[in-house]
Amino acid sequence: MNRRHFLKMSSATAMAVAASTMDGLPGQAGLFRSAQAQEIKSFSTGSLGATEVTSVCEMCFWRCPIVVKVKEGKIIKIEGNPKSPVNGTRVCARGNSGVQLVYDPDRVKTPLKRVGARGEGKWAKISWDEAFGEIAHNMEKVKKKYGPHALAYFDHGASAEFMRGIFKAMGTENYTSEPAFFQCVGPAALAYLQTVGYVTTGTRQYNDMANSKAMLLVASHIGENVHVSHVREFIDGLQNGSKLVVVDPRYSAAANKADIYLPIRPGTDTALMLAWINYVIQNKLYDKEFVANKCDGFDALKKEVNGYSMEWAAKICDLKIEDMKAAIKELAKAAPNVNIHPGRHATWYGKGDTGRHQAYAILTALFGAVGVPGGIYFPTSVKTGKAECPEPEKTEVAETDISIKDETEYPFSSMFGTATRDLFHAMLTGKPYPVKLLGVNGVNIMQTLPNPYDTMKAINNLDFIFCEEMMAGETAIWSDIVLPDSVYLERYDGLYAYDGLTPYLTVRQPAIKPLHNVKSPYDIAKGLAKKLDIEGYSCKNEQEFLNEELKGAGLSLDALNKQGGLVTYKGNPYRDPKSLKLGTESGKVQLYVEAFDDEDLDAIPKFDPTPAPPKGFARLIYGRAPMHTFSRTMNNLWLNNEMPENKLWLNDKIAARLNIMDGEEIIMENQDGKRSNPIKVLVTPGIRPDSVFMYHGFGSKSKHLSRAYGRGAADGYMMTNVVADPFIGADSKRTNFVRIIKGDKTLNIPELAKVPSEIPRFKSKLA
């Protein structure tokens, strides 16, 4: 109790209590004497006068150049590196909050060994030597018993790169199941690679929004999905007068800025795209010269899309035909300076995800928007050296009669690695061969993959699982050994070369010494290699190989630091359309992808509808919250404070029918009877009545994350129906449906938007 609280009481009570305080009864005052002096001092000066270290952010994979401010050995603030051509002095909420990742009390502080059941989160603290010894022992044991391919690596982000070499040196083929590909951009990357000959949308996205005259976003919610340079280019485009068309079942932050918003029925985007492509061809809105000289397969395309009329699409997509026409005319008017944006996360419906992105690439080409301002552009690589010393000396995939990659049903997966679903299938069934040891690095294995129930089963089939982690999250509680990783602010890493519109070269470097008993990713790989007698990893430290690699750019760490930690280069993003030569076999855009046809897949996308929600259910869709990254930042003191839990967006008309109030807490039940954590409802007209929406990454099941545990609900735990993309085996995540449990009542979602007969309905036993 303090005086402020007394003053909030009724006057009579307050009078009495205030009087008693004057009599000298103890209050809170006086308890924080030393804090006062310190605090007043810091309030006076803010971050002024701090020591500055330039570095690279890793609060997400976009990796903005930063300046870290240190006072009295403590990181107090992070700003953008003013020398950076992409973000300047700016960092997003997450970039600002890196401070609290370092000082998070729930960090993994020392190597841990599981003592309870997997998933229980009971550990004993062990030494690094013991941790490396346990992992090495189990890797060797599994390799001896089942062969090298029984070892697998599942990873994401900067922490993961050095350890990949260990798995390569052990001889396994299973070190390339990156969820960043098979759970995210995979279908888009394949579609663009086959159509325009390069991956326009991988880690980087070569979309010139700032110089566009019109942009199309299909469910891409730039602004809620925050990558600083990307968001800046988007906003610059809008401020320069670019017209924005947003297609999304949800009214996103981007939709709010749209000139034309199309609240499409989920799962019908390809129908809209094909009708638009047909309209563009029929009305001769395409770039005749570009199509004639730089595209193969136009006649086949014209014939294939001929049946997709605007009238048909309006019915399928539940859109107004005038709006659809206005949108495509607006985009056509801007050609060739038009940005048909691929979005980012592409694994929605399994079937049709690659085709949908192929359609974006086709529309891009029809508008001649390849290598021109406002369209897709070409990366400019920055020349650096290559150091051998941060890797094992020898790596060779062991020979095998049966390869997961060859046995796969997904003909294009092996171009990129082992499909996640093939790897987990092997863990679950032992086919085509058993996978018995998993190393996880930088991935929340329960929330990155759909169907965590299967993931748990797969993990329980393993002989051994270990992870490298900063936080004691869901991956850690399922691991046998947890290796604590230093935070990006405590370490060096690889070299960062940006190949976008304004190329630059920069480097991550530590602002402080690592806290606790943690090691850098390089030292972890090096330590484990030593235990396994793997030769290599011969650099003394990270500086040694960084200097080696910088030498190739005519630099050194010292020289780079003298130039503000970052050097810029001239970009070469555009091409003269006349001399344009693409990376496809013919050097032209492939409107018809023969390689797909060779595998009995559609060479030109077709509309193959994903099933509509069962009666009484709504489709679950999800997206990114701007102040959170995946499920990684929910425990961060500052970010948690900005958004501690997610909400379920429920259409206002549905909410009125079900008598659900804004802010009310409910539970979701999916089509297979799986139930969610309690979650509060956001009643809004900004979501279609046949869908619900939530931000991804909340509802952690790790009790060790004191702020994030049980706050909000996790979308992944509602995903038990998973459909494979037939091209690469990517896993669908928008093929699940929920209804609402309020108190002891099960509430069916009434159907307000009629489903046309062309779209089949998902069959649920519960419907």
Add this chain to the structure above:
Amino acid sequence: MKQYAMVIDLDRCVGCHACAVACRAEWQVPVPYRRNWVNRLGPAQTSKGISFTFYPGLCNHCDEPACVPECPADPVEVTFTDQKTGATKTMEVAATWKDPFNGTVQVDRRRCLGCGACADACPYGARYVNPDVVNEDLDGEGIVDKCTFCMPRVEKGLPPACVQTCITDARIFGLIDDKDIAEYVKKGAKRLESKGVKIGPNVYYYGQPKDLELLDKTSTPQELLASSGRRRMFAQMVKPSMKQAKNIGLIGLAGTLLVKATETKSPGDE
């Protein structure tokens, strides 16, 4: 008088919350208190269509601040200096005041009793009392804190922390008659004012009409709290005889301030 002001362009804002966090980092504002916030609004129906927008808020450094007259701390005579012209002005101020040269509303943290009267009076909720720090010699109960428009940074030629980090350059800071700001005001930037609350806030919001409508509907205060004499009286009652600070150079405020103790009647005594 010069007046610092800020424009927040909601057409540029994507609601990323970088501003709120950068402010927290810069001034070490403890969770859950705030000098600077982003409230997420909607998506909700307006008379002009659906809006999904944001209320990035901070102290408005009002023309007639509701908070300043509420401060029960013993007034002291302070000489303010205009950094540019060197002009001075001497005024009697309590522990919070409006600067006569740059229009910012500031707090003397070392004379704050933490009674919270100013925080309660602010219709925008822009002040908080941090109970974890106190002025012991004043038998304080906490210390009030709020946005200073980052005057310590501005004096060094730096933008406010929230402006510097804004990823889309949606925050424009300067003097009210600076070209950038004046242009926004001319083309319709709005203040969060109502019939009941017309105290001249100096933060302006620009955006699509639907967004400004939702912002206004959800975030404009409709009435000022009736001046709480009782509150000030209590603060006076519980306040011990203040050890009056003499000639303290206030750090981090615009200009060099000289604080001179006075024996004037405190505002609660009328």
